[in-house]
Amino acid sequence: MKAKITLKDIARELDVSISTVSKALKNSEEISRDTKEKIQAFAKLYNYKPNNIAISLKNKRTKNIGVVIPAIVHHFFTTVIRGIEKYANAKGYNVIVCLSEESFDREVINMEMLANGSIDGFIMSLSSETQLKGDYNHLKEVTEQGIPVVLFDRITNEVDCDKVIIDDQMGAYMATKKLIDQGRKKIALITTDDYLSVSKERTQGYMKALTDSGLQVDESRILKLSTMEMDEESIRNFFQTEKVDAVLCVNEIFTVFSMRLVQEKGLRIPDDISFIGFTDGLLSKYANPSLTVVAQHGEKMGEVSAQMLIDQVESENEVESFQTKILEPTLVVRDSTIN
Amino acid sequence: MKAKITLKDIARELDVSISTVSKALKNSEEISRDTKEKIQAFAKLYNYKPNNIAISLKNKRTKNIGVVIPAIVHHFFTTVIRGIEKYANAKGYNVIVCLSEESFDREVINMEMLANGSIDGFIMSLSSETQLKGDYNHLKEVTEQGIPVVLFDRITNEVDCDKVIIDDQMGAYMATKKLIDQGRKKIALITTDDYLSVSKERTQGYMKALTDSGLQVDESRILKLSTMEMDEESIRNFFQTEKVDAVLCVNEIFTVFSMRLVQEKGLRIPDDISFIGFTDGLLSKYANPSLTVVAQHGEKMGEVSAQMLIDQVESENEVESFQTKILEPTLVVRDSTIN
DNA sequence: TTGTACGCGTTATCAC
DNA sequence: GTGATAACGCGTACAA
Numbered sequence: 229m230k231a232k233i234t235l236k237d238i239a240r241e242l243d244v245s246i247s248t249v250s251k252a253l254k255n256s257e258e259i260s261r262d263t264k265e266k267i268q269a270f271a272k273l274y275n276y277k278p279n280n281i282a283i284s285l286k287n288k289r290t291k292n293i294g295v296v297i298p299a300i301v302h303h304f305f306t307t308v309i310r311g312i313e314k315y316a317n318a319k320g321y322n323v324i325v326c327l328s329e330e331s332f333d334r335e336v337i338n339m340e341m342l343a344n345g346s347i348d349g350f351i352m353s354l355s356s357e358t359q360l361k362g363d364y365n366h367l368k369e370v371t372e373q374g375i376p377v378v379l380f381d382r383i384t385n386e387v388d389c390d391k392v393i394i395d396d397q398m399g400a401y402m403a404t405k406k407l408i409d410q411g412r413k414k415i416a417l418i419t420t421d422d423y424l425s426v427s428k429e430r431t432q433g434y435m436k437a438l439t440d441s442g443l444q445v446d447e448s449r450i451l452k453l454s455t456m457e458m459d460e461e462s463i464r465n466f467f468q469t470e471k472v473d474a475v476l477c478v479n480e481i482f483t484v485f486s487m488r489l490v491q492e493k494g495l496r497i498p499d500d501i502s503f504i505g506f507t508d509g510l511l512s513k514y515a516n517p518s519l520t521v522v523a524q525h526g527e528k529m530g531e532v533s534a535q536m537l538i539d540q541v542e543s544e545n546e547v548e549s550f551q552t553k554i555l556e557p558t559l560v561v562r563d564s565t566i567n
Numbered sequence: 568m569k570a571k572i573t574l575k576d577i578a579r580e581l582d583v584s585i586s587t588v589s590k591a592l593k594n595s596e597e598i599s600r601d602t603k604e605k606i607q608a609f610a611k612l613y614n615y616k617p618n619n620i621a622i623s624l625k626n627k628r629t630k631n632i633g634v635v636i637p638a639i640v641h642h643f644f645t646t647v648i649r650g651i652e653k654y655a656n657a658k659g660y661n662v663i664v665c666l667s668e669e670s671f672d673r674e675v676i677n678m679e680m681l682a683n684g685s686i687d688g689f690i691m692s693l694s695s696e697t698q699l700k701g702d703y704n705h706l707k708e709v710t711e712q713g714i715p716v717v718l719f720d721r722i723t724n725e726v727d728c729d730k731v732i733i734d735d736q737m738g739a740y741m742a743t744k745k746l747i748d749q750g751r752k753k754i755a756l757i758t759t760d761d762y763l764s765v766s767k768e769r770t771q772g773y774m775k776a777l778t779d780s781g782l783q784v785d786e787s788r789i790l791k792l793s794t795m796e797m798d799e800e801s802i803r804n805f806f807q808t809e810k811v812d813a814v815l816c817v818n819e820i821f822t823v824f825s826m827r828l829v830q831e832k833g834l835r836i837p838d839d840i841s842f843i844g845f846t847d848g849l850l851s852k853y854a855n856p857s858l859t860v861v862a863q864h865g866e867k868m869g870e871v872s873a874q875m876l877i878d879q880v881e882s883e884n885e886v887e888s889f890q891t892k893i894l895e896p897t898l899v900v901r902d903s904t905i906n
Numbered sequence: 907t908t909g910t911a912c913g914c915g916t917t918a919t920c921a922c
Numbered sequence: 923g924t925g926a927t928a929a930c931g932c933g934t935a936c937a938a
Contacts, residue, residue: 229713279684282931345618374568484853514823516855621915
């Protein structure tokens with residue numbers, strides 16, 4: 229095993245000083261051609277690479293980005309990570325991923341772990357427990373320390389930082405409008421409690437579309453689950469009592485499961501009942517029938533988040549004005565609605 | 568903005584030496600109660616936290632694990648990451664995720680980036696391009712430098728390191744056997760070229776099950792796609808020529824798409840034709856009909872990988888014997904096969 | 907043209 | 923009981 233070689237090692241071997249080696253490897257004009265060539269050849273031979281940690285300590289820049297998300301087994305979040313990775317890597321940054329698993333405590337612990345010098349900035353989406361609690365002190369502390377933060381998707385207005393979201397309200401509005409235009413009158417909404425920022429927005433978009441079209445909002449047609457996790461029981465009960473001709477759901481899984489339920493009852497999709505979900509993942513594409521969805525453009529969101537963060541990290545002067553970027557959702561029409 | 572406070576800051580404020588502060592904060596017996604209390608109170612007040620980077624430089628331990636995988640928008644890999652995260656986090660390690668996106672070059676670049684001091688060890692699954700090329704020098708270099716590596720799922724025998732896989736051959740064998748036991752005679756296999764270690768194993772298991780049951784292996788019933796990415800055209804062609812009564816696929820997506828194709832032709836699943844896939848993800852659970860699959864236990868795999876890696880990282884004496892852990896696959900029976 | 911000295915933040919050793 | 927010093931690996935201002 230050949231251990232990593234350092235400047236000191238090279239200096240000792242070649243009987244020059246460390247700084248000479250350092251300069252030579254940077255091709256400094258100060259050093260004579262002879263010495264430079266000798267040192268560079270030796271360095272190449274022993275595959276010298278500067279130690280990232282030492283450089284981080286010196287520069288107070290780690291070139292690491294901390295990403296804290298509630299879950300990773302969700303298509304949307306994986307696409308965001310991919311977008312972040314793509315941009316960050318191109319800029320020479322690494323991505324440290326931490327999962328809060330929807331837990332406030334784990335979110336706090338993870339941030340504290342990373343905030344002690346491991347990263348140059350955070351990109352994060354809030355855990356549901358955090359949004360429920362409404363406690364954002366861990367975020368405030370971090371920003372007060374001067375560590376840049378970019379929030380995406382699940383955000384809060386209580387923290388001053390850059391944000392990236394899609395226009396969830398518009399997405400729900402577009403979807404609902406489409407259902408109405410196709411003659412649907414009894415449109416159900418399967419969502420979660422309003423403490424989740426995205427669900428709140430989507431619910432508003434749904435209601436606005438109904439009232440804009442002169443339809444009544446019937447609260448009994450709105451099912452609010454407690455989390456984004458699957459709750460088969462509640463959805464089953466809902467469809468036992470409610471007779472509807474269209475359903476909008478805030479994610480893919482709720483939609484696919486709901487479709488299955490009504491299919492079991494003998495209803496035909498989209499003839500008897502239409503479905504639209506959120507998130508354009510594999511499930512939507514390969515469901516039977518394939519799913520019409522509001523695409524959230526996770527990869528784009530990740531890229532934009534990474535760009536905003538790195539801009540902040542690399543800007544000399546402290547940024548004082550924060551911006552919120554709102555991406556436009558798109559309706560991807562497939563077979564769960566009438567064409 | 569209150570910047571991070573250092574030992575030096577505290578020392579200056581309290582008019583003591585840096586080493587006194589350091590010791591006091593570690594509750595050293597050497598320091599008087601008075602001084603300790605004063606220093607600890609001050610540190611708490613200003614929320615002092617030691618700088619990870621400085622500690623890493625000193626200890627030559629980063630408490631970071633590098634994870635390099637081919638893709639993240641795959642359920643299997645996300646579950647592995649989750650397992651790694653879970654174990655690593657509990658041990659105080661962070662997880663740096665890098666995506667090779669199935670590219671050899673990106674795999675090499677990512678490893679080089681991380682190998683220069685950013686991480687204590689690697690957990691990785693080979694990109695398809697790497698397996699196709701058969702070039703593992705980047706892995707060998709890293710292990711020669713004394714950086715521990717754990718390979719999972721897509722592995723190679725050419726690198727000496729710990730490995731974690733499931734018994735892919737057994738998984739395919741179990742699945743094929745089940746189809747045979749249900750009276751199926753014409754069983755197709757949709758897989759990828761043999762350069763992918765997992766596909767090769769699965770193909771062997773499939774063939775072994777057939778011959779063990781006295782059935783002929785009919786090469787025309789085996790479709791070998793070039794990658795794990797979806798290739799709708801090839802699959803469509805395959806089902807146009809081949810008449811089979813059961814299909815085994817090496818992933819979920821191939822399976823779900825194939826089911827759709829035969830359904831369009833009017834075949835009933837599982838009455839006329841049965842399906843079994845690999846990977847127990849959302850698609851399998853929510854497909855219509857739901858999918859019988861060989862579960863790969865990704866989360867478990869991640870945990871085991873992390874455990875093996877951290878054991879190696881933390882073991883004083885250099886480990887010289889490497890082990891390969893083989894996890895058992897499980898058949899999850901759902902509605903795409905006869906019960 | 908080359909080398910010395912210092913600092914990044916921490917800890918461990920040794921001297922007072 | 924407290925403090926000075928060296929070391930981790932690197933870069934750079936300054937001195938020779």
